[in-house]
Amino acid sequence: MRVPLLLKVYCALRKGWNRLTPEAKELLRVYVRSQKESAGYRNAGGKVDDYYTQFGQVLETVMSPLRIPLVRPSLTVKESLKKEDVYGCFFRFLNEEMHLRRPEDIPECLLKTKSTNAICCVLATQHQTKKPCNQELVSWLKERQDETGGFYASEMAPVPDLLSTAVALFTLRLVDGQAKSAKEFVEAHWMEAGGFCPTILDDYSDVEYVFYGLLALGSND
Numbered sequence: 001m002r003v004p005l006l007l008k009v010y011c012a013l014r015k016g017w018n019r020l021t022p023e024a025k026e027l028l029r030v031y032v033r034s035q036k037e038s039a040g041y042r043n044a045g046g047k048v049d050d051y052y053t054q055f056g057q058v059l060e061t062v063m064s065p066l067r068i069p070l071v072r073p074s075l076t077v078k079e080s081l082k083k084e085d086v087y088g089c090f091f092r093f094l095n096e097e098m099h100l101r102r103p104e105d106i107p108e109c110l111l112k113t114k115s116t117n118a119i120c121c122v123l124a125t126q127h128q129t130k131k132p133c134n135q136e137l138v139s140w141l142k143e144r145q146d147e148t149g150g151f152y153a154s155e156m157a158p159v160p161d162l163l164s165t166a167v168a169l170f171t172l173r174l175v176d177g178q179a180k181s182a183k184e185f186v187e188a189h190w191m192e193a194g195g196f197c198p199t200i201l202d203d204y205s206d207v208e209y210v211f212y213g214l215l216a217l218g219s220n221d
Helices: 005-018 022-034 050-063 086-099 108-112 116-128 135-143 162-174 183-188 207-219
Strands: none
Touching: 005 050, 005 162, 005 207, 022 050, 022 207, 050 207, 116 135, 116 162, 135 162, 162 183, 162 207, 183 207
């Protein structure tokens, strides 16, 4: 039986969580709780947002002392995302992958977009549908890794970022691709308040980037 990709994501998140020290875990718990209101989790602008709430709820499960439930989880697609958006395609794939069987199921926009997230989505789709992974795309993805261990979002991105790093490490691990260690890169994005910042140029965090921080730690061998 094929393991759903989203459950693999949960397992990587849990692995990242277990790699934290007890002190770091407590800081992270306190930070995540600080982002929650009765109506849900706040976004980077401080407003409760359904999109960010789903990341917060995932983190609640990951930080729980209980084991991750062996059920097929789901993520809500943000209403503003269109079918042509990389993120929209990614979330729809996570939720609908069991129905995908043909190469043409890969959204055309992902094949045309040379961004780290888009390429990762294509490779993950190929892997999960048991199609041969495009090795040219695997090579392109590996070339996006900086000497610091972080990955650039595209060929034109000025600095590597945590989101691209987390998704790239997870995908390369999924398709048996080799990547340099990103442990120091991820640690450099840890904030004293308990969250993870998007890039070294940023001084803020939110629950979405806590998600990516843990995913990167759990996908880094």
